[in-house]
Amino acid sequence: xxxxxxxxxxxxxxxxxxxxxxxxxxxxxxxxxxxxxxxxxxxxxxxxxxxxxxxxxxxxxxxxxxxxxxxxxxxxxxxxxxxxxxxxxxxxxxxxxxxxxxxxxxxxxxxxxxxxxxxxxxxxxxxxxxxxxxxxxxxxxxxxxxxxxxxxxxxxxxxxxxxxxxxxxxxxxxxxxxxxxxxxxxxxxxxxxxxxxxxxxxxxxxxxxxxxxxxxxxxxxxxxxxxxxxxxxxxxxxxxxxxxxxxxxxxxxxxxxxxxxxxxxxxxxxxxxxxxxxxxxxxxxxxxxxxxxxxxxxxxxxxx
Amino acid sequence: xxxxxxxxxxxxxxxxxxxxxxxxxxxxxxxxxxxxxxxxxxxxxxxxxxxxxxxxxxxxxxxxxxxxxxxxxxxxxxxxxxxxxxxxxxxxxxxxxxxxxxxxxxxxxxxxxxxxxxxxxxxxxxxxxxxxxxxxxxxxxxxxxxxxxxxxxxxxxxxxxxxxxxxxxxxxxxxxxxxxxxxxxxxxxxxxxxxxxxxxxxxxxxxxxxxxxxxxxxxxxxxxxxxxxxxxxxxxxxxxxxxxxxxxxxxxxxxxxxxxxxxxxxxxxxxxxxxxxxxx
Numbered sequence: 304x305x306x307x308x309x310x311x312x313x314x315x316x317x318x319x320x321x322x323x324x325x326x327x328x329x330x331x332x333x334x335x336x337x338x339x340x341x342x343x344x345x346x347x348x349x350x351x352x353x354x355x356x357x358x359x360x361x362x363x364x365x366x367x368x369x370x371x372x373x374x375x376x377x378x379x380x381x382x383x384x385x386x387x388x389x390x391x392x393x394x395x396x397x398x399x400x401x402x403x404x405x406x407x408x409x410x411x412x413x414x415x416x417x418x419x420x421x422x423x424x425x426x427x428x429x430x431x432x433x434x435x436x437x438x439x440x441x442x443x444x445x446x447x448x449x450x451x452x453x454x455x456x457x458x459x460x461x462x463x464x465x466x467x468x469x470x471x472x473x474x475x476x477x478x479x480x481x482x483x484x485x486x487x488x489x490x491x492x493x494x495x496x497x498x499x500x501x502x503x504x505x506x507x508x509x510x511x512x513x514x515x516x517x518x519x520x521x522x523x524x525x526x527x528x529x530x531x532x533x534x535x536x537x538x539x540x541x542x543x544x545x546x547x548x549x550x551x552x553x554x555x556x557x558x559x560x561x562x563x564x565x566x567x568x569x570x571x572x573x574x575x576x577x578x579x580x581x582x583x584x585x586x587x588x589x590x591x592x593x594x595x596x597x598x599x600x601x602x603x604x605x606x607x
Numbered sequence: 608x609x610x611x612x613x614x615x616x617x618x619x620x621x622x623x624x625x626x627x628x629x630x631x632x633x634x635x636x637x638x639x640x641x642x643x644x645x646x647x648x649x650x651x652x653x654x655x656x657x658x659x660x661x662x663x664x665x666x667x668x669x670x671x672x673x674x675x676x677x678x679x680x681x682x683x684x685x686x687x688x689x690x691x692x693x694x695x696x697x698x699x700x701x702x703x704x705x706x707x708x709x710x711x712x713x714x715x716x717x718x719x720x721x722x723x724x725x726x727x728x729x730x731x732x733x734x735x736x737x738x739x740x741x742x743x744x745x746x747x748x749x750x751x752x753x754x755x756x757x758x759x760x761x762x763x764x765x766x767x768x769x770x771x772x773x774x775x776x777x778x779x780x781x782x783x784x785x786x787x788x789x790x791x792x793x794x795x796x797x798x799x800x801x802x803x804x805x806x807x808x809x810x811x812x813x814x815x816x817x818x819x820x821x822x823x824x825x826x827x828x829x830x831x832x833x834x835x836x837x838x839x840x841x842x843x844x845x846x847x848x849x850x851x852x853x854x855x856x857x858x859x860x861x862x863x864x865x866x867x868x869x870x871x872x873x874x875x876x877x878x879x880x881x882x883x884x885x886x887x
Binding site for chain 2: 474477478480481484485487488489490491492493494495
């Protein structure tokens with residue numbers, strides 16, 4: 304039983320990272336209708352930047368700095384690369400994000416090289432005698448949780464909560480939701496729609512950056528590191544319903560847990576760890592056959 | 608208050624307005640009548656900047672606005688309640704109303720100072736922008752904090768007024784807008800437009816898709832808004848009867864041109880109007 308809980312907890316942790324990246328994907332998708340294939344590479348690039356910053360700075364100095372850099376990069380990409388093709392067919396925009404994928408990947412290889420680097424987990428933090436983060440593991444009764452998994456969880460929950468509060472209770476968050484729903488009406492309300500889209504990309508890039516910073520200690524820092532993660536994140540977003548932030552997170556958790564359980568419990572003779580990706584994706588296909596809009600997705604209604 | 612001169616506008620190669628001129632005096636209701644496709648909605652869209660006019664001028668209180676963006680025009684005190692209402696159908700009634708007040712919050716104030724400096728040269732404008740970029744952030748923040756209470760109070764006052772006109776909206780406050788009935792949706796659209804405290808209200812086909820009784824109710828409220836608050840109103844309408852009942856002046860639009868312009872009393876008596884639009 305202990306092994307089972309162990310796998311579930313690990314699944315929740317990696318699932319949270321998928322969920323975060325899926326959230327980044329959904330933030331852009333629902334405001335612009337663009338499926339950003341470069342989301343993973345943006346996160347990878349900011350993680351490399353973080354690695355460079357760590358050469359001379361503290362982790363907790365680097366963290367906010369990298370978030371700001373990531374947001375700036377997201378805003379820049381929207382303004383300079385996406386804006387000109389705005390209004391073009393979806394296929395055009397998809398090709399642009401695929402191009403961006405290749406560019407960012409090459410930039411990282413050119414600047415930092417292709418050799419995998421170790422990336423530190425967030426260092427130990429103690430608040431009133433209770434230890435968060437850092438090395439080692441924590442015994443929580445039925446099982447042991449590594450401090451890093453716990454860190455991932457804390458960050459994921461914190462970010463989701465912050466985003467929820469932002470979108471639900473601030474005028475800016477409300478304006479961004481309005482823009483996602485009806486750009487024309489938003490302009491008539493005096494909302495600068497272009498600015499909202501830029502901010503959406505900035506926010507999304509920052510959320511993705513956190514996903515990169517949290518997953519890097521587990522899978523080593525290297526240019527292709529986010530490709531697998533992005534695949535799972537896309538799957539999570541689709542599973543949860545592409546326009547639902549809650550769905551993205553839940554989808555991420557489901558995929559993370561399934562992936563771990565399949566890897567551990569299916570017999571190696573016919574499935575086993577090598578097939579965990581296949582089985583996970585198979586489950587998604589089945590869910591989508593039953594609910595084509597994803598678990599939390601809204602059926603889009605069009606008035607004719 | 609609003610002066611439109613020789614407005615020409617097109618959707619791609621299709622010319623929709625062929626030189627429309629009209630005037631909306633302060634405190635009055637002006638109706639624009641016409642058949643489907645005559646260019647009624649296009650006229651409103653060109654006034655608010657949703658559609659860039661090819662030529663012609665639009666003046667709001669003596670100031671040219673035809674080169675401003677929609678966001679800037681809206682923040683000058685003009686509310687456009689578009690065709691088909693364009694509510695945020697997945698947001699609640701209250702959230703829709705909040706968004707209606709958005710142009711009065713600090714974020715959209717940019718339009719005000721920009722519009723006042725439209726006469727500057729290119730370089731002058733650039734310096735002006737630089738100055739505002741540098742000082743704007745701090746100033747906005749300071750002003751935002753000091754005016755927070757005031758803004759909140761303004762919002763509550765505007766909200767109270769909207770709920771006075773449309774009590775049903777207050778009951779449906781937390782309901783998602785898409786689930787309202789057609790009449791309630793139109794009320795919400797008007798209420799949302801009023802939240803900006805506009806001096807000029809542009810209304811596009813308020814009767815669209817509504818039962819005759821509901822339409823009548825809505826027109827009565829439109830009249831009340833004009834009389835009690837002094838809001839100037841430009842209403843585009845197919846239902847000529849109702850529109851002329853509440854309007855002071857009327858224009859008849861035919862294939863992108865003004866065919867007739869007169870006081871609504873005279874228009875109602877005019878044979879041409881009776882035959883084509885009043886169905887008598």
